[in-house]
Amino acid sequence: MSEASEGNTANAADEPATRPTDYPAYRCVVLGRGASEGSGSLSAEPLISHDPHALAASLAASGAPSTSLSASGPASASTSRPARLWLAEACVLPPFARHSLNHLHYSSRAYLADHPLSERQAAVDNTVIIESHPPTDASSSQVPVSRPSPAKARRRQQREAESHLARVLLCELAAAQGIQLPLDDWSPRGQAPHHPALPADFYVSIAHRHGHVLVGLATAPLGLDLEYRNPRHADDLDARIAMLPLDARERLAEVTHLSETERLDGFYREWVRYEAISKINIICHKPI
Numbered sequence: 001m002s003e004a005s006e007g008n009t010a011n012a013a014d015e016p017a018t019r020p021t022d023y024p025a026y027r028c029v030v031l032g033r034g035a036s037e038g039s040g041s042l043s044a045e046p047l048i049s050h051d052p053h054a055l056a057a058s059l060a061a062s063g064a065p066s067t068s069l070s071a072s073g074p075a076s077a078s079t080s081r082p083a084r085l086w087l088a089e090a091c092v093l094p095p096f097a098r099h100s101l102n103h104l105h106y107s108s109r110a111y112l113a114d115h116p117l118s119e120r121q122a123a124v125d126n127t128v129i130i131e132s133h134p135p136t137d138a139s140s141s142q143v144p145v146s147r148p149s150p151a152k153a154r155r156r157q158q159r160e161a162e163s164h165l166a167r168v169l170l171c172e173l174a175a176a177q178g179i180q181l182p183l184d185d186w187s188p189r190g191q192a193p194h195h196p197a198l199p200a201d202f203y204v205s206i207a208h209r210h211g212h213v214l215v216g217l218a219t220a221p222l223g224l225d226l227e228y229r230n231p232r233h234a235d236d237l238d239a240r241i242a243m244l245p246l247d248a249r250e251r252l253a254e255v256t257h258l259s260e261t262e263r264l265d266g267f268y269r270e271w272v273r274y275e276a277i278s279k280i281n282i283i284c285h286k287p288i
Contacts, residue, residue, distance in 0.1 A: 023227040024212055027052055028272035030280045031083055032203075032221035046280060047083075050269060052216065056085040074104065083220035086176070088169040091211050092161045133256050141261060162208035163189040166215050170195075173217040177202075205279055223279035225272040234264050245268050 029052035038222065043148075049055040166187045174181045179199065187194040193206050205224040207214045216224050233240060241249060248270040255266065 005020075019229055024209060024214075025229040026050070026227045026268040026272045027207075027214070028225050028276040029055055029085070029216065029270070030223040030273075030276040031055065031085055031218055032280060032284070046221070046277075048273060048276075050272070052087055052214070056087050056216075059083060059085050070219050077123055079267075085216060085218045085222070086173050086215065087216050088173050089212070089214040090165060090169060092158075092165045092213065093211065105234075120226050132161070141142075158211065162211065162213050163206075166206040166208055166213045167193070169213065169215045170206070170217060173215065174198070174202075176191060177217070203283060205276075207275075221283045223276035223281075225275035225279070227268055227275075229264070229268060233267075234260050237264060237267060240271075244274055248274055 027050060029047075029049050031047045031049075047055065065263050088269065130229040154213055165184060170186075171181045179197070179202065181195045181197050184247075185195055185197065193204050195204075198204065201219060203220060203222045205216045207224040207226045209226055210228055214224055214226050216222050240251060244252075244267075252263070252266050252270060258266065
């Protein structure tokens with residue numbers, strides 16, 4: 001996730017452990033309990049859950065009324081009411097898979113299962129291709145021109161497809177609540193997700209990784225994040241833990257006698273929590 005408020009810090013994982021459409025192993029949602037009148041800061045400690053769907057179901061079961069729209073505009077939600085949260089998620093195939101599937105009878109999941117990431121990852125992933133162009137006049141010499149490798153171009157195209165799908169899903173969530181958000185009016189990729197037609201008492205958040213997209217609409221400040229497990233991260237786990245904020249490092253340090261797998265699990269849970277909190281802090285104009 002490279003977009004602002006979709007994950008603006010260094011990513012915990014550079015590659016999925018298996019294939020892009022695998023279910024993300026780690027998720028987190030941070031939901032504000034309410035905002036102070038006339039301010040963007042939270043008036044209470046936010047709700048933090050590693051099961052976004054369970055939190056959404058719990059809030060719905062609590063009988064919290066959703067903010068409705070009137071003829072004169074959106075009705076202001078009382079800060080004393082429990083928040084509501086609506087989620088949607090989907091997968092988008094990477095460009096190479098879409099092209100290949102045009103010539104195969106496999107399903108998307110079968111194709112990806114038969115072609116693990118290690119086989120698809122080109123050796124030039126982190127390189128550029130140098131092209132030598134002829135001089136424009138007799139006095140100039142040939143100048144090498146670099147362009148992104150095909151693998152980098154595919155990854156950029158994949159992120160753009162994920163971002164577009166996220167905005168489509170947000171439009172559908174909003175429409176279900178009687179809010180019409182024209183797709184073309186969303187802020188572009190690279191910026192925090194924002195729409196001028198979104199009522200002031202509604203908030204959105206986006207998380208996408210390796211083809212998997214998770215979005216949320218809520219009546220309180222919202223942050224979402226998801227991550228895949230990569231066993232290779234165990235090789236430099238201490239360095240990755242050092243990237244976490246102090247409170248997260250302290251929580252991990254309090255749990256002793258953990259196996260390597262358990263330590264890696266703990267890191268990922270803290271990482272998605274950190275990313276989700278970072279997003280909600282951006283919404284509330286608080287320092288990260």
